[in-house]
Amino acid sequence: MTDTSHIRNFCIVAHIDHGKSTLADRLLEITHTVEGRSMRAQYLDKMDLERERGITIKAQAVRLLQDGYELNLIDTPGHVDFTYEVSRSLAACEGAILLVDAAQGLEAQTLANYHLARDAGLVIVPAVNKIDLPAAEPAQRAEELATLLDGDPQEILHVSAKTGQGVDELLAAIVERVPPPTGDPSAPLQALIFDSAYDPYRGVITYVRVQDGTLPGFARIRMFATGARSESEETGVMAPEATPVASLGPGEVGYLVTGLKDVHQAKVGDTITLDGKQGADEPLPGYREPKPMVWSGLFPSEGGDYSDLREALDKLKLSDSALVYEPETSRALGFGFRVGFLGLLHMDIVRERLEREFDLELISTAPNVEFHVVTGEDEITVHNPAEMPPGGYDRVDEPIVFATVITPSDHLGAVMELCQSRRGELVDMTYITPERVEVHYVLPLAEIVFDFFDQLKSRTRGFASLDYEPWGVKEANLVKVDVLLHGEPVDAFSSVVHREKAYEYGKRMVERLKELIPRQLFDVAIQAAIGSKVIARETVKAKRKDVLAKCYGGDITRKRKLLEEQKKGKARMRRVGRVDVPQEAFIAALRVDEGAKR
Amino acid sequence: MSAGLYVHVPFCLTRCGYCDFNAHAGLDELKPRYLRALMREASLVSPGWSGVGVGSVFLGGGTPTTIEPPDLRALLEHLRASFDVRPDAEVTIEANPDTVDEARLTGLRASGFGRLSMGAQSFDAGVLTALERVHSPDSVRSAFAAARAAGNGNVNLDLIYGAHGETLASWERTLRETIELGPEHVSAYALTIEPATPLGRKVAAGMVPAPDPDLQADMFEAACVSLAGAGYVHYEVSNWAKPGFECLHNLGYWERRPYVGLGAGAHSFRDGTRWWNLRPPEQYMAAVEAGEAPIGGRETLEPADARFEEMFLRLRTFRGVPSGAVDLDRATPLLQAGFLERNNGSLVPTERGLLVLNELVLALTAS
Numbered sequence A: 001m002t003d004t005s006h007i008r009n010f011c012i013v014a015h016i017d018h019g020k021s022t023l024a025d026r027l028l029e030i031t032h033t034v035e036g037r038s039m040r041a042q043y044l045d046k047m048d049l050e051r052e053r054g055i056t057i058k059a060q061a062v063r064l065l066q067d068g069y070e071l072n073l074i075d076t077p078g079h080v081d082f083t084y085e086v087s088r089s090l091a092a093c094e095g096a097i098l099l100v101d102a103a104q105g106l107e108a109q110t111l112a113n114y115h116l117a118r119d120a121g122l123v124i125v126p127a128v129n130k131i132d133l134p135a136a137e138p139a140q141r142a143e144e145l146a147t148l149l150d151g152d153p154q155e156i157l158h159v160s161a162k163t164g165q166g167v168d169e170l171l172a173a174i175v176e177r178v179p180p181p182t183g184d185p186s187a188p189l190q191a192l193i194f195d196s197a198y199d200p201y202r203g204v205i206t207y208v209r210v211q212d213g214t215l216p217g218f219a220r221i222r223m224f225a226t227g228a229r230s231e232s233e234e235t236g237v238m239a240p241e242a243t244p245v246a247s248l249g250p251g252e253v254g255y256l257v258t259g260l261k262d263v264h265q266a267k268v269g270d271t272i273t274l275d276g277k278q279g280a281d282e283p284l285p286g287y288r289e290p291k292p293m294v295w296s297g298l299f300p301s302e303g304g305d306y307s308d309l310r311e312a313l314d315k316l317k318l319s320d321s322a323l324v325y326e327p328e329t330s331r332a333l334g335f336g337f338r339v340g341f342l343g344l345l346h347m348d349i350v351r352e353r354l355e356r357e358f359d360l361e362l363i364s365t366a367p368n369v370e371f372h373v374v375t376g377e378d379e380i381t382v383h384n385p386a387e388m389p390p391g392g393y394d395r396v397d398e399p400i401v402f403a404t405v406i407t408p409s410d411h412l413g414a415v416m417e418l419c420q421s422r423r424g425e426l427v428d429m430t431y432i433t434p435e436r437v438e439v440h441y442v443l444p445l446a447e448i449v450f451d452f453f454d455q456l457k458s459r460t461r462g463f464a465s466l467d468y469e470p471w472g473v474k475e476a477n478l479v480k481v482d483v484l485l486h487g488e489p490v491d492a493f494s495s496v497v498h499r500e501k502a503y504e505y506g507k508r509m510v511e512r513l514k515e516l517i518p519r520q521l522f523d524v525a526i527q528a529a530i531g532s533k534v535i536a537r538e539t540v541k542a543k544r545k546d547v548l549a550k551c552y553g554g555d556i557t558r559k560r561k562l563l564e565e566q567k568k569g570k571a572r573m574r575r576v577g578r579v580d581v582p583q584e585a586f587i588a589a590l591r592v593d594e595g596a597k598r
Numbered sequence B: 001m002s003a004g005l006y007v008h009v010p011f012c013l014t015r016c017g018y019c020d021f022n023a024h025a026g027l028d029e030l031k032p033r034y035l036r037a038l039m040r041e042a043s044l045v046s047p048g049w050s051g052v053g054v055g056s057v058f059l060g061g062g063t064p065t066t067i068e069p070p071d072l073r074a075l076l077e078h079l080r081a082s083f084d085v086r087p088d089a090e091v092t093i094e095a096n097p098d099t100v101d102e103a104r105l106t107g108l109r110a111s112g113f114g115r116l117s118m119g120a121q122s123f124d125a126g127v128l129t130a131l132e133r134v135h136s137p138d139s140v141r142s143a144f145a146a147a148r149a150a151g152n153g154n155v156n157l158d159l160i161y162g163a164h165g166e167t168l169a170s171w172e173r174t175l176r177e178t179i180e181l182g183p184e185h186v187s188a189y190a191l192t193i194e195p196a197t198p199l200g201r202k203v204a205a206g207m208v209p210a211p212d213p214d215l216q217a218d219m220f221e222a223a224c225v226s227l228a229g230a231g232y233v234h235y236e237v238s239n240w241a242k243p244g245f246e247c248l249h250n251l252g253y254w255e256r257r258p259y260v261g262l263g264a265g266a267h268s269f270r271d272g273t274r275w276w277n278l279r280p281p282e283q284y285m286a287a288v289e290a291g292e293a294p295i296g297g298r299e300t301l302e303p304a305d306a307r308f309e310e311m312f313l314r315l316r317t318f319r320g321v322p323s324g325a326v327d328l329d330r331a332t333p334l335l336q337a338g339f340l341e342r343n344n345g346s347l348v349p350t351e352r353g354l355l356v357l358n359e360l361v362l363a364l365t366a367s
Helices: A020-030 A048-053 A080-091 A108-119 A138-149 A167-177 A306-319 A344-357 A409-421 A445-449 A452-459 A499-516 A556-571 A583-589 B028-049 B069-082 B102-111 B125-130 B137-149 B168-181 B198-204 B213-229 B248-254 B281-289 B303-314 B328-336 B351-355 B357-365
Strands: A007-014 A061-066 A069-074 A095-101 A123-129 A190-199 A203-212 A220-223 A229-231 A234-238 A242-245 A253-257 A271-274 A294-300 A324-330 A334-341 A362-364 A371-375 A378-382 A395-408 A425-433 A436-444 A465-475 A478-485 A495-498 A524-530 A533-540 A574-576 A579-581 B003-009 B053-061 B084-095 B115-121 B155-161 B185-190 B233-236 B239-241 B259-262 B267-270 B273-277 B295-300 B340-343 B346-349
Touching (some): A007 A020, A020 A061, A020 A167, A061 A234, A069 A167, A080 A108, A080 A190, A095 A138, A095 A167, A108 A123, A108 A395, A108 A465, A123 A138, A123 A167, A138 A425, A190 A306, A294 A306, A294 A344, A306 A324, A306 A334, A334 A344, A395 A445, A409 A436, A436 A445, A445 A452, A445 A495, A452 A465, A478 A499, A495 A499, A499 A533, A499 A583, A556 B273, A556 B303, A556 B357, B003 B028, B003 B248, B028 B069, B053 B069, B053 B248, B069 B084, B084 B248, B102 B137, B115 B137, B125 B168, B137 B155, B137 B168, B155 B213, B168 B213, B185 B213, B213 B233, B213 B351, B233 B248, B248 B303, B259 B273, B328 B340, B328 B357, B346 B351, B351 B357
Parallel strands (some): A007 A069, A095 A123, B053 B084, B155 B185
Antiparallel strands (some): A061 A069, A190 A271, A203 A253, A220 A229, A220 A271, A234 A253, A294 A334, A294 A362, A324 A334, A371 A378, A371 A395, A425 A436, A478 A495, A478 A524, A574 A579, B185 B239, B233 B239, B259 B267, B267 B273, B273 B295, B340 B346
16 A cells, blocks of 8 residues: 555546557656566557557556656546546546647647546646657647646646657656645545456456545445445556555555456446445445437347347447447347447447457447427437337427537638537637637537538548537427338338438438339339428339340259349348348448548 | 250351350361261260150251351251151251351251251341441341242341440331341340450440340330231240241240250250250360260259249240249239239239349249
């Protein structure tokens, strides 16, 4: 157990690509936590998926030893889907390095996380990174940061995480400026879970920050929020590999092998205490249930894989406490699941893990947000357009978000135009510097989950950045648009959209489907409709010729094989009423335009 | 039940761009050896067919008329001596207009080739060029006149529609000219792009557009109308004949009657088994010369595959399939939509149905 005066807990707040992982690598190296030989890029981003995408999904803590000080670097997720996880990581720290790319400057996510850090009472250590780049403008960035922090440009450190320049000074500044944690080793135990993971051999492992009291390696423990109890098996620190210790004292950060088998029993933000009388009476503040923001149907692309999909989701759930799902039956796609995600990135990651780790082929329906539908006295929550009351309703509320966009000022017009077209309401705007503006909008979440980010990037040549947080719900003029093939509604294509966007959605769907549905023996009408009112229509003209012109003695075997191939192709299609729809049509028609992620 | 006898002659004057048959140009020096191989193969395999009456003989290719009439006569005589060819058997020979004249045709007719099938393809010179045919419309006309002068009263003209550049109007002119000549039989094929042909490669490379299926459908319908108007009966997807002049040999394929094939790559079929000869002429000849059956492969169909094959072959003709052989739930919507009709206890495709026969077969047999 280290004396709290020699502990510093800190995190790095940075935008994607601004060098957080590289800085972490340098810190590991300079403090000799990892020796050069075993060093590899993005050391802390353990999962393969994370390394490939260049982002960090799961927070992790690593202990660095420097001049008798125990420096705990707590890694934070860098994506808007995981804001709550970020806030819990911040709650485990006393300080934060605010890291900004010397060429690109502040971005919205950095700013949002900076606000989170400041609100959590963290001491900010600002640093400009990538000063080795030719395009770097460290002085200007320092000026910008100083304005933001209301501080002195002199206090802003200049580093190159790549070359290591200025990193020693940064370490010194952490020791100097970040206050040590406080806490009483003999007080009742309160340990904050800021991350949890599932290990197939050891069960649920939580990453914790001890606030008060002492966390022994073996103890009967209790989780406040979930009420789960267990015998813990081991405690330790990541240095950076797991290293068991006898106990963790106040202010210390490490891991705990909980003895639990299900991550849903040890949720991020929950408080661990000792079971029984010596336990704490109160949890630490700030716990929140993970709340899915985006929903989508997931279906096996070949019939019969439903049980495989269920098994895969059950397994994935063990290591993803934010994942929720319920069985769903689609007339067009058969048996599957309606799955709730924290956001589009989370949706993508889950899908990719299902396909990659469980070898499944999936069709996912268009993502939608959760609606509250009021009909007379009844209020229902709808996760699926198919659940919209068919007989109409009195009111629909949709979730809204508070969005922060940071953009070069010459693209401000384009940003505002985009936000207005997405039903945004301007809250305010501030010039961070004469060249960079921070704009706040309240926007429907539904408008963001599609291609908003993509549009934002393309309209600002990639310079604008976005962050958002939930902002409650608001009544909206929403309608359900159905897509009908030959008169049969195809549930997988239904969507709840704003009345003004209904025509656009309907038109886009029927046009896409016209390209995707092969000609059949009869004209196939493709219609988009609100209730019984058709708002868009296309026709796939009947196929007129499909015959083998010649078939004599020497041709028969080959022609039979051709027909058998054609028959197999048909068997792979989904039948909707009388219409054969290829799998690819579902995938392609429902594809959210690329880049709606991040 | 009588069998068909097919003899493959793989020689051509030139190769046409669309053709993926087993045909070769420039192998003329092989002809005498190939003819000897054919005769020897007939002697080798005919014992297996003893007691099976042969109701039709068909010399196809390639271009059988690249072989001299006396040789063809000797070949046919040998076939008659080897197999139980019925005296009234239909005997067809395929011809290229540039390889026949009145004298040759007279000789062939005297030798017993009673039916002549000629590759006219089109009466539009532009279309013939697009097909890489070397003959001209005039040579079709003169070859046809020569056939008549030789006394041949059973002539087929082969036509192809849908080549690049051919319009509906041009195709209708070809149909009119064909009808004016008045052959007993017309085969009209929608041009099919086969990947392993010069034309197939050009289409794949984007140098020539693929045929437009809707235009080909219009052309098919035009053929149905004009030929019916001229007294031809549409009895198979691509075949029309004056009453009584249907090609018995080809009907045998679609009705799954047995057939024996001689020559390089020729197929045979009997009792649910199909087998085929080695395709390269050189390999084929070498095997026969060694006294071996020149077989390249064989297949025996599972009952379900045999039923599927029977269905798609029989549906090609206006004899159709017995109603009892089809699941009525599957057939009903096709009957209602006018793709099928009932005829004497059989289900037969309408002309509209013939055009989408693949779809009909799949709809009737989908598992």
